[in-house]
Amino acid sequence: xxxxxxxxxxxxxxxxxxxxxxxxxxxxxxxxxxxxxxxxxxxxxxxxxxxxxxxxxxxxxxxxxxxxxxxxxxxxxxxxxxxxxxxxxxxxxxxxxxxxxxxxxxxxxxxxxxxxxxxxxxxxxxxxxxxxxxxxxxxxxxxxxxxxxxxxxxxxxxxxxxxxxxxxxx
Numbered sequence: 001x002x003x004x005x006x007x008x009x010x011x012x013x014x015x016x017x018x019x020x021x022x023x024x025x026x027x028x029x030x031x032x033x034x035x036x037x038x039x040x041x042x043x044x045x046x047x048x049x050x051x052x053x054x055x056x057x058x059x060x061x062x063x064x065x066x067x068x069x070x071x072x073x074x075x076x077x078x079x080x081x082x083x084x085x086x087x088x089x090x091x092x093x094x095x096x097x098x099x100x101x102x103x104x105x106x107x108x109x110x111x112x113x114x115x116x117x118x119x120x121x122x123x124x125x126x127x128x129x130x131x132x133x134x135x136x137x138x139x140x141x142x143x144x145x146x147x148x149x150x151x152x153x154x155x156x157x158x159x160x161x162x163x164x165x166x167x168x169x170x
Contacts, residue, residue: 008099008100010064010072010100010101010104010105011064011065012062012063012064012072012074012104012105012108012109013062013063013064013065014061014062014063015050015061015062015063015073015075019063019065019070020043020046020047020051021043022063022069022070023046023050023063023070023073024041024042024043024046025070026070026071026072026073026091026093027040027041027046027073027089027091028040028041029093029094030091030093030094031091032137037136037137037138038089038134038135038136038137039134039135039136039137049088049132049134050075050088050132053077053131054131056079056080057077057078057079057080057131057132058077058078058079058080058113058116058117059075059076059077059088059132060075060076060077060109060112060113060116061073061074061075061076062074062075062105062108062109062112064101064104064105066096070093071092071093071096071101072090072091072092072093072096072101072102072104072105073089073090073091073105074087074089074090074091074105074106074108074109075088075089075109075132076088076109076110076113076124077130077131077132078113078116078117078120078121079131081120082117082120082121083120083121083122083123084121084122084123084124084125085110085113085114085117085121085123085124085125086124086125086126086129086130086131086132087106087109087110087124087125087126088130088132088134089134090102090105090106090109092105110124
């Protein structure tokens, strides 16, 4: 990483509809067989998960762009009046990792979720009870899936990242 990238000030921004296809491309580059255990997405599946919230459920999504290209995506959710928010996903393009993008996205996501929840959120979790249910490929199978991911795959980079951000395994 050169000095300019190391000192770059990343600016998370809300997910806009013009960026949906770029986020889906990032998702599909990071997820699927041999990568993160989550199923790849098309536009309809993406909208169902990250745009169309159930009543009483709020979804907050953030992106980071580099030269007008989506290099990071984070999304979280919370229910009305809940004390916990859920980090649904945090993705950074492989060649943009370890440059502070993940930390910046996570911090902005947590801030925006607390703000949107008007102070009711006092903790964040990455676990099975998230109202947004990600379909995942069961490890060790030939593409068998399950409709709700139980948390973070301990073999992926994201697991260590979240532990380093003070998330802990229950």
